[in-house]
Amino acid sequence: MTLYIILTINSITMGGLLFLLSAGFSLIFGLMRIPNLAHGALFMLGAYFGVTFLRMEVNFWIAVIFSGVALAIIGGVIERLLLRRLAGQELAQVLVTLGLAFIIADVCLLIWTGDPIPLNAPESLRGVERFFGIVFPRYRLAVVVIALILAIGLWFLLERTRLGAMIRASVDDPEMARVTGIRVSRLFTIVFALGAALAGVGGVLSGPILSVYPGLDAEMLPLALIIVILGGAGSLPGAFLGSFVIGFIYNFGQVFFPDLAYVVLFLPMLLMLVLRPQGLFGKDPL
Amino acid sequence: MGSNVLALDGVSAYYGDSLVLQEVSFSLGEGRLLGLLGRNGAGKSTCMNVAAGLLSPRNGHLEFFGETVTEIKPEELAHLGVSLVPQERRIFKSLTVYENLAVAARQPPWTHRDPWEFSTVFAAFPRLGERHKQVAGSLSGGEQQMLAIARALMSNPRILLMDEPSEGLAPQIVMEVIDTVSRLKEQGLSIILVEQNPKLVFGIADDIVILNSGRVVLTGTAADLNPKNLDLTEYLGIF
Ligand SMILES: Nc1ncnc2c1ncn2[C@@H]1O[C@H](COP(=O)(O)OP(=O)(O)OP(=O)(O)O)[C@@H](O)[C@H]1O
Ligand SMILES: [Mg+2]
Numbered sequence: 001m002t003l004y005i006i007l008t009i010n011s012i013t014m015g016g017l018l019f020l021l022s023a024g025f026s027l028i029f030g031l032m033r034i035p036n037l038a039h040g041a042l043f044m045l046g047a048y049f050g051v052t053f054l055r056m057e058v059n060f061w062i063a064v065i066f067s068g069v070a071l072a073i074i075g076g077v078i079e080r081l082l083l084r085r086l087a088g089q090e091l092a093q094v095l096v097t098l099g100l101a102f103i104i105a106d107v108c109l110l111i112w113t114g115d116p117i118p119l120n121a122p123e124s125l126r127g128v129e130r131f132f133g134i135v136f137p138r139y140r141l142a143v144v145v146i147a148l149i150l151a152i153g154l155w156f157l158l159e160r161t162r163l164g165a166m167i168r169a170s171v172d173d174p175e176m177a178r179v180t181g182i183r184v185s186r187l188f189t190i191v192f193a194l195g196a197a198l199a200g201v202g203g204v205l206s207g208p209i210l211s212v213y214p215g216l217d218a219e220m221l222p223l224a225l226i227i228v229i230l231g232g233a234g235s236l237p238g239a240f241l242g243s244f245v246i247g248f249i250y251n252f253g254q255v256f257f258p259d260l261a262y263v264v265l266f267l268p269m270l271l272m273l274v275l276r277p278q279g280l281f282g283k284d285p286l
Numbered sequence: 287m288g289s290n291v292l293a294l295d296g297v298s299a300y301y302g303d304s305l306v307l308q309e310v311s312f313s314l315g316e317g318r319l320l321g322l323l324g325r326n327g328a329g330k331s332t333c334m335n336v337a338a339g340l341l342s343p344r345n346g347h348l349e350f351f352g353e354t355v356t357e358i359k360p361e362e363l364a365h366l367g368v369s370l371v372p373q374e375r376r377i378f379k380s381l382t383v384y385e386n387l388a389v390a391a392r393q394p395p396w397t398h399r400d401p402w403e404f405s406t407v408f409a410a411f412p413r414l415g416e417r418h419k420q421v422a423g424s425l426s427g428g429e430q431q432m433l434a435i436a437r438a439l440m441s442n443p444r445i446l447l448m449d450e451p452s453e454g455l456a457p458q459i460v461m462e463v464i465d466t467v468s469r470l471k472e473q474g475l476s477i478i479l480v481e482q483n484p485k486l487v488f489g490i491a492d493d494i495v496i497l498n499s500g501r502v503v504l505t506g507t508a509a510d511l512n513p514k515n516l517d518l519t520e521y522l523g524i525f
Contacts, residue, residue: 162389166389169389172378175360178339179338179340180390181365181390181392181441
């Protein structure tokens with residue numbers, strides 16, 4: 001019984017972290033049609049920035065925000081300087097973002113060395129909370145709450161604001177959006193920066209749970225891919241649901257089918273691609 | 287006659303290697319309604335695309351409000367006050383009616399006393415007001431056309447480019463559209479109206495330009511070129 005509870009709590013926590021990872025990936029992929037293979041690397045870079053900020057004795061939450069802002073700037077620059085020139089050329093985008101992923105990983109190795117670095121959860125969130133006799137680690141609870149808040153905020157931004165409507169209009173018909181006076185290229189820079197910022201925030205938040213280590217990027221990227229294929233590119237509800245589904249499959253799979261960990265993870269993705277290529281909530285097949 | 291708000295001067299335009307406009311020149315006077323006529327494939331939409339910044343002319347240039355323009359982005363032209371109602375409407379189908387209007391809403395410096403905003407647009411197009419929460423893709427053809435026009439107006443343009451707004455609509459709705467166009471003209475907007483049917487245009491246009499195979503074959507005032515006095519069939523085919 002306790003095992004199930006622990007696994008469930010871990011699954012939900014991981015779902016929250018995966019949402020922060022995959023929401024940006026899904027938006028960038030769904031809205032801009034860019035398969036950003038550097039997304040895992042941006043997540044890891046965010047985590048390492050967190051390491052550095054915390055070493056400078058910055059408050060944990062401020063470190064999370066700084067890291068998000070730093071990644072937004074880096075994401076914006078990547079979009080403006082590199083990806084902008086490759087609009088519509090998917091193979092070139094794949095290769096460039098893959099190359100970036102390698103470069104970022106190498107730079108991280110150079111700066112933060114190859115040893116795993118554990119991050120400390122903020123003082124106030126160490127320890128546990130009890131509900132109905134069940135023990136919840138406080139920090140994990142906070143991560144889930146933050147993911148929920150960000151999910152709602154993102155949904156609101158995209159579906160209920162003029163900026164969100166402009167982004168959706170630009171996806172619907174980019175040419176007509178420009179004729180209407182919408183500065184489409186600026187909006188896409190914002191979307192990319194936002195996606196990178198979310199990855200950065202997710203990276204720092206994952207630190208106290210996963211630690212930060214070389215290879216974190218390569219571990220996260222496939223998960224983001226699976227989630228986006230399950231949920232549907234560009235769909236926030238899809239990324240949300242997909243994240244928690246994968247959170248459960250990952251944690252329970254590792255315990256009950258340890259030898260088949262990858263099969264358990266990738267099988268749902270393969271089934272989805274065959275049976276419903278647009279994913280649960282997606283509009284267009286990949 | 288006032289000054290020109292828009293002029294094409296010796297414009298040649300290509301799609302890839304195929305020459306679609308050959309040294310096209312004409313101009314739109316302030317507050318005037320110019321009817322651009324021509325049969326299928328004559329190059330009317332291409333003229334509109336050039337004037338909206340979607341297609342750069344390879345030769346020749348454009349003039350907006352007396353200033354010569356060679357390379358300009360469509361969003362910059364929109365901010366100068368050029369608004370396009372494109373052929374086939376191209377409303378944002380997955381957005382609601384309200385959102386379609388909201389993304390275009392702007393009140394530039396030249397906006398006059400009663401600007402186009404939600405209240406005035408919904409007063410002019412009550413159907414859109416009733417359906418403002420509906421997804422635009424689910425509107426009827428006539429309503430989509432009204433939405434395309436309303437969206438163009440929300441930016442309070444100085445020049446309105448309308449590409450076959452009557453295409454594919456029932457006759458009664460065509461009359462509504464034509465009514466709307468003439469009301470806009472009365473309000474002082476400078477308009478280019480692309481049509482295939484000269485009967486619709488001659489009633490309301492000040493000036494007429496006829497295109498054939500990418501060339502201007504006839505220009506003049508609507509009065510001079512009245513179809514009663516002139517055999518237009520050679521330019522326009524048979525109606
Ligand atoms: N995107 C394109 N690529 C290549 N050729 C095109 C393209 N769009 C139009 N053409 C060609 O350019 C010519 C002019 O087209 P255009 O759309 O301007 O005609 P039109 O006068 O608007 O016709 P219609 O009354 O059918 O709308 C046609 O021969 C058409 O086949
Ligand atoms: Mg046309």
